[in-house]
Amino acid sequence: MRKNLYNVGAIFKGLSITFGFMFRHKPTIEYPSVRKQHAPRFHGLHELRRYADGKERCIGCELCSSACPANAITVIGAENAPGDRRSPGERHAARYEIDELRCIFCGLCEEACPTDAIVLTPHFEMADYRRGAFVYAKDRLLVPPEAGVGVAPDERPGGIPGDLGRVEELKSTMDIERGYAATWRGEALKTNRKGLAG
Ligand code: SF4
Ligand code: SF4
Numbered sequence: 001m002r003k004n005l006y007n008v009g010a011i012f013k014g015l016s017i018t019f020g021f022m023f024r025h026k027p028t029i030e031y032p033s034v035r036k037q038h039a040p041r042f043h044g045l046h047e048l049r050r051y052a053d054g055k056e057r058c059i060g061c062e063l064c065s066s067a068c069p070a071n072a073i074t075v076i077g078a079e080n081a082p083g084d085r086r087s088p089g090e091r092h093a094a095r096y097e098i099d100e101l102r103c104i105f106c107g108l109c110e111e112a113c114p115t116d117a118i119v120l121t122p123h124f125e126m127a128d129y130r131r132g133a134f135v136y137a138k139d140r141l142l143v144p145p146e147a148g149v150g151v152a153p154d155e156r157p158g159g160i161p162g163d164l165g166r167v168e169e170l171k172s173t174m175d176i177e178r179g180y181a182a183t184w185r186g187e188a189l190k191t192n193r194k195g196l197a198g
Contacts, residue, residue, distance in 0.1 A: 036124075037176060038122045038124065039122070039174055039179070040122060040170070040171045040173060040174075040175075040176065040178075040179020040182060040186060041171040041172065041179070042120075042122045042124070043105040043106070043107050043120045044105070044120060044124040045100065045120070045121055045123040045124070045136075045185060046098055046100075046103075046109070046118055046119065046120055046121065046136065046141055047118075047119060047121050047141055047142075047143055047183055047184055047185050048093075048096060048117055048118055048138065048141040048142045049116060049117055049118075049143055049147075049148070049149070049165060049167075049183075049184070050143055050145060050147065050148035051148045051149070051150050051151065051152040052148045052149055052150060052151060053148065053151075053152050054145035054146075054148055055085065055086065055088055055148070055152045056087045056092055056093070056117070056142065057087065057115045057116060057117035057164075057165075058075075058087060058093040058096060058113075058115065058117040058118070059077075059087050059088075059089035059090075059091055059092065059093075059114075059115060059117070060075060060077025060078065060087070060089075060091040060092050060093040060094070060096075061077070061091075061114065062075045062077065063112045063113060063114065064108075064109035064110075064112050064113050064118050065109075066112070067108045067109060067111070067112035068103075068108060069104065069106060070102045070103055070106075071102060072098055072099045072100070072102035072103040072104075073096075073097070073098050073099075074095065074096070074099075075093050075095070075096050076093070076094050076095040076096075077091045077093055077094065078091060078092060078093075079091055080092055085154075088152040088153050088154035089154075093138070095137070095138070096137065096138045096141060097135055097136065097137045097138075098135070098136050098141065099134060099135050099136075100126060100134040100135070100136055101131060101134040101135075105120065107120055110167075116165050116167050118141075119182070119183055121183040121184075121185035121186050122180060122183070122186050122189055123185040123186070123188070123189060143184040144184070147184040147187075149165045165182075167182045167183070170182035176190065177190070
């Protein structure tokens, strides 16, 4: 009899823990109807930035490729033609690819870039069924011409400026409204915030 009472007590003790958790804050979210809101400096999918006049910031220097510990970046530079200047420098990236499956999202490419051309964004949804879909070329990395920021240095005496688009400054915050403005993909996430978890 005493043993049976002990077992019933154990059951109620166990259930009290279960019911106790029903009223606590849940760390899990119902993805994808609810999405996680990452910090602005979260290392997600890359983007290649432009200047406000639409020129590409990338000058094809390959520093990001050299700095990448995962050998994920392929850059093939080419000379800018006089009538078809793609970037303010002498060269531009004729081919630029990042294999996001190789990438370890360390951010060293962003650190190495002298023109703030390649940046990591808070965008994290990249799932696909084909390995080839994870090789992002310029057609998917480059932001639209209207999303460029900053005056291109060839129109500004003094060369490459200290202000390269305020990416680092804008990302150094936990304020989503301000920090997501650092990147084009971040801005897109900001306008699609429905269901974001806090
Ligand atoms: S984030 Fe790191 S691993 Fe990924 S492409 Fe940049 S340097 Fe390479
Ligand atoms: S993204 Fe930056 S570091 Fe990489 S090739 Fe272009 S300018 Fe050079």
